[in-house]
Amino acid sequence: MALNIAYFSWVRERMGVADETVDVPAGVGDVGALIAWLAARDARGALAFAEPQRIRAAIDGVMMGPDAPLSGARELALFPPVTGG
Amino acid sequence: MALNIAYFSWVRERMGVADETVDVPAGVGDVGALIAWLAARDARGALAFAEPQRIRAAIDGVMMGPDAPLSGARELALFPPVTGG
Amino acid sequence: MIRVLVQSSAIEVAAEFDLHDAGGHGASASFIGRVRGDHGLAELFLEHHPVMTEAGLGNLAHAAADRWKLSALTLIHRIGAMAPGETIVLVLASSAHRAEALAACEFLIDRLKTDVMLWKRESFTDGRVAWVEEREGDQSRAERWESDIP
């Protein structure tokens, strides 16, 4: 399954890209599993997702927990807690 | 005893003057007694001070109750509750 | 900078903002109160006790500036005759942080209503003229701050 992923803040910096389209492997069904897969994929992912509890996720603009399924998602956004306003 | 009295708002309008200097009679010792004396003095005073519980007073810029003595006062201000700000 | 004024001329809001901001502040909260044209109001007249109003505003301003560590405070009250839409009061409070600026602004506008020696007279388009009666709500809002009287 093809999925667009957007990164923000230091997650973006550590990944080295603002967004990418990945081919999600069979067996990676939810947000938490995808983060674990990215962390295992390469050194940049290992750096960005070393502390998964610090990562927040949104699917198509809606905040989601690690158990949220990826099926039907167009865009997954991964980022640290907001510090804005 | 000579005393400057300043009137504000509808008290001023009913008295017909913004301020006056009165010669306080012997026996009129406090704010409440002075208001009663003004109410008895003439028709304007009767109109302005028909409801003494609606009147507030300040002596030399400090809010005072009806029992406050007049001795030593330079200016007595008489007015309704404020509605400002 | 603490700037406290009681004036019969129009309050120039933009110019007051510029003057206040000269230093640059982390957070600025403001309140602008204007004459409402409700119920056919034609003119609002504000009478004041000059000495007491000036003392009242000055005390309020210094109490707020001290308590919330304000870097600047502007407090301007209009008196005399005003038309609907004109500004009656401007409060502008600045601090390094937002909570202080907001709290100071709210404190000042609540306390202004009861601490300043002002009386309002309304003239309506139908010719009626009436002095405004004291409002219960003002008293209770101001009493929230009672323990903070300077």
Place this chain on the structure above:
Amino acid sequence: MIRVLVQSSAIEVAAEFDLHDAGGHGASASFIGRVRGDHGLAELFLEHHPVMTEAGLGNLAHAAADRWKLSALTLIHRIGAMAPGETIVLVLASSAHRAEALAACEFLIDRLKTDVMLWKRESFTDGRVAWVEEREGDQSRAERWESDIP
């Protein structure tokens, strides 16, 4: 009039006040947040998730306008690179009465801190660059309004 903007250009505060005030309102409360030059800050950079930030600001604005019966609301957030002293955020809420304008302004500035998808990066004069960590205080201030989430 509800005006909500997320912009990388400077926030023109005086022009926004003029635009907002075109109708004339009984009471206007405002908050202006600026970049503080503390600790040798040289530049603040705000990154945002465009779709979520716009939706978040829009929802907040409409929730506040409905709840406090605002006659006008301006909510502008700056993004991108800013120097100390520049305005990050402008909230300007107007209503017939002061309590509503003040409450709406405070609600908006508190909730902005947590509901909008923005991340701050600070660059210092000594060359250090760091993303700002989440602050506890923001969360607890925003939670005061929790029961009011639209």
